[in-house]
Structures are given as C-alpha cells and as structure tokens.
Amino acid sequence: MHHIGRIGSLLALAVLAACSNTPKDDPNSQASLDKLYAEAKDELSTGAYxxxxxLLERIEGRAAGTLMAQQAMLEMAWAQHRSGEKAQAxxxxDRFLKLHPSSAGADxxxxxKGLVNFNEDLGLFGRLANQDVSERDxxxxxxxxxxxxxxxxKYPSSRYAADARTRIDFITNTLAQHEVHxxxxxxxxxxxxxAASRAQTAVTEYQYAPAVEEALSIQAQSxxxxQLPQLRDDALRVLRKNFPQSKYLADGGRQDKPWWRLW
Structure with a gap:
C-alpha cells in the first residue's frame, strides 16, 4: 500500500491555488516547491527517509500556511515512522493536529498516530509469532x-475507519490477554x-474480549x-452465564479439589 495515494491529494489543491507568475528563481515559488517535492518523493520511493x-522540512518552512505545507508534514511523519524515529513522528x-485540526488530512x-504505536511485527500480521505480545509492555x-x-x-466514514476498527479489536484482545497474563x-x-485485581481489570475494561473467560476463573480461584466465598461465587456465576461451555467449568470429575479450581 503506497501511503501517498492513501493520504489524498492535498498537494493537488495547493498546486491549483499557486500563483503562476511567481519568478522561477524564487525558492518559495510554486515551481521551486514542486521541484523540491518531486525530489522528496523520489527519496521516499527509494527508502532514503x-x-x-x-527536503520535506524545507518544504514545510517555505510553504508555511499552505496545503503543501500540510502535505509535507504528513509525508514527513510517515518517513520518520518508516525510519524508526517514533518520537519524532x-x-x-501532534503538531499537525494542533495546527490543522480541521484539515482534510486530520483523519x-x-x-x-495509531500505526506508529502499533507494532505490526508483533501485531496483526504475526511476523514474530513465537513471541507473546500479551507479555510485552x-x-x-x-x-x-x-x-x-x-x-x-470523529471520522466514522473515513477511508481508514474500517482498518482502524480491525486494529482496535486486536489491541483490545491483546490488552485483555496482558491483564490475564x-x-x-x-x-x-x-x-x-x-491476581484478583488484575483479573477484574480485564473483566471491566475489556468485557467482550475472549480472555475474560480465564480472567473470571482466576478471580474465582483468588x-x-x-476465603471470600461470596465474591468467588459471584465470579463463577458470571463465568457460567457468559461462558456456559467454558473449559474452566468442565473439571467436575476431580476429587482432590473443588470442580472449578484449576491449580
């Protein structure tokens, strides 16, 4: 997925609005800025972030207050992200959203911002499947x-909303797994x-996550x-109601401990 196509052409609007009679030797002229932007695109395409x-910093400074400056900021953040400069990205x-809260590029x-914090290597695509993301910070x-x-x-109809919802589901499940871990x-x-406190966090904050099933079991055992039988029974009642086929409720054959105890 090429990010420039996904961003939307703020730049096209900037070019249309530019004055056509600006001297070509002016570094702030549209012709000079277009040339600079073309160079930046070439560097981006080859991974020379x-x-x-x-180059994008120069464009932002020279084109301050224009749509081209906004586009340069978004391209810059992408390049910083791709080069591993998380804090800078x-x-x-944050600066873009503060300066341009109603921009067409705000979504x-x-x-x-979400992608910068979302570690795809340990996330949606599972490239490092042998690592348990729920155990990480x-x-x-x-x-x-x-x-x-x-x-x-803010932008439910955004072209990025569907992907954002998928990532929200994944992150929610991961955070619940972390609390259970x-x-x-x-x-x-x-x-x-x-143990009971962390399990309660999973149950309260991530109530629709699959990990809640084990969280309720840990609560009951804790x-x-x-020696808090009422709280134990409440946790078991919720577990039984929401997960009637739970493996944590299928321990009735054991004689050495209560049927719901796993450890």
Missing part, C-alpha cells in the same frame, strides 16, 4: 487504541489480592484462596 525528511503528527494523521498499544478510537469517533503470574506466586 533521512534525505526525504530534510508522533511529535510531527490520516490520527490513523498514522502495553503502553504503546494503549496509545494506539486511543488514536484509532478517536479516528472512528499478569493475573496468572500473581496467582501462581500466591499474591491473590493482586477469592477462594482469600
């Missing part, structure tokens, strides 16, 4: 979730209050170890 960024996008800026995923949610709330970690080590 650092050189492209420098986010700063560029793309929010989408790109989740702040970037939360930031991505916020950007994608803002996108679909931590809850399981605490439970095995006997920290039952902490409350049992804490």
């Amino acid at each position: 650092e050189r492209a960024i420098k 986010l700063a560029t996008l 793309y800026a929010l989408y790109l 989740q702040q970037a995923s939360r930031d991505a979730l916020q950007s994608f949610r803002e996108l679909i709330e 931590v809850a399981r970690y605490y439970f095995v080590r006997g920290a039952y209050v902490a 409350y049992d170890r804490l």
